[in-house]
Amino acid sequence: MNIKSLLLGSAAALAVVSGAQAADAIVAAEPEPVEYVRVCDAYGTGYFYIPGTETCLKINGYIRFQVNVGDQPGGDNDSDWDAVTRGQVQFTAKSDTEYGPLTGVIVMQFNADNATDQEAHLDSAYLDVAGFRAGLFYSWWDDGLSGETDDIGSAETLHNSIRYQYETDAFYAGISVDELEDGVYKFGEEANNVGVAVGLGGKAGVFSYQITAGYDVDNEDGAVRAMGTVDIGPGTLGLAGVYSTGPNSYYSTAEWAVAAEYAIKATDKLKITPAVQYYGNYFGGDKAVPDDFDGLGDAWKVGLTVDYQIVDNFYAKVSVQYLDPDDADDSTSGYFRLQRAF
Known part of the structure; x- marks a missing residue:
């Protein structure tokens, strides 16, 4: 076989193979359409x-670094200062229904006192539609004045609850049934009860107000609280008063208390809030409580809180509080905080 015959044979073989491949051509599949995230x-x-859904989702939260100093209420750290870090993330889902927006919220919180002493917990999880809310969420008793001095809320404000709240842009009113298994309890007993709370509030020009009441079924006592704020001069004046018929899960710190603060808007970024509170028949913050407040001494508290907005979504806070009860030693506490929201 000469070279010419060899080349002709190879060319014929290639032609046959090429023809076979052309007859069996592979067609590439069309790529699946990509659905990009759409803004809601x-x-x-x-x-x-x-x-792939018509449900809108929002993810937000914050990262906090804080150094506590002095005598911290309920603290178990032997040092006179303690650094702690927190990360919190919230998922909020909303979708339209014939009853209005259906909302679901999950809040996860992660706290670290140091590298080994850490904990993660469910901070809130609830559903909300047409004014009805059910799940784990904070009660109206968690609200307070803007500073850090006032002590006019429950020992524990996070409950499994069911609530109905009617609201407009300038007014709200509602009622809730709260499981109080982690509330206060009388000496020798356990916390295992239920409570009913009501709340209403609103705004009228530069004035805002809130009235909250609750009745603890197991402890057979209740409490009522009123708060109001008004813009005066360069700041906002806040006043509050609370009265309790006896130690109960809605208010057990004292039989009665009054609080006042003035939040001064010094600059666009700086807010300074001096505040004071007076307690009648002061008990304190323990969850094991006496039958009543009889025989307890009074107490007073004064404090100062400074907030500074460093940049958007990043601020610093410094707070110092002094407490002087008749039946115990006086104490000074405070903290320095850095927080970045997103």
Whole structure:
């Protein structure tokens, strides 16, 4: 076989193979269409549609670094200062229904006192539609004045609850049934009860107000609280008063108390809030409580809180409090905080 015959044979073989491949050509599959995340502006900023659904989701939270100093209420750290770090993330889902927006919220919180002493817990989880809310969430008794001095809330304000709240832009009113298994209890007993709370509030020009009441079924006592704020001069004046018929899960710190503060808007970034509170028949913050407040001494508290906005979504806070009870030693406590929100 000469070279010419060899080349002609190879060319014929290649032609046959090429023809076979042309007859069996492989067609590439069409790529699946990609659904990009769409912005959802129906419920405010930060929401986006979960791909493939009509449900809008928002993810936000904060990172906090804080150094506590002095005598910390309920603290078990032997040092006179303690650094702690917290990370919190919140998922809020919303979708339209024939009853209005259906909302679901999950809040996870992660706390670290040091590298080995850490804990993670569910801070809130609830559903909300047409004014009805059910799940684990904070009660109206968690609200307070803007500073850090006032002590006019429950020992524990996070409950499994069911609530109905009617609200407009300037007014709200509601009622809730709260499981109080982690509330206060009389000496020798255990916390295992239920409570009923009501709340109403609103705004009228530069004035805002809130009235909250609760009845602890197991302890057979209740409490009522009123708060109000008004813009005066360069700041906002806040006043509050609370009265308890006896130690109960809604208020057990004292039989009665009054608090006042003035939040001074020094600059666009700086707020200074001096405050004071007076307690009648002061008991304190323990969850094991006496039958009544009889025979207890009074107490007073004064404090100062300074907030500074470093940049958008990043601020510093310093707070110092002095407490002087008749039946115990006086104490000074405070903290320095850095927090970045997102």
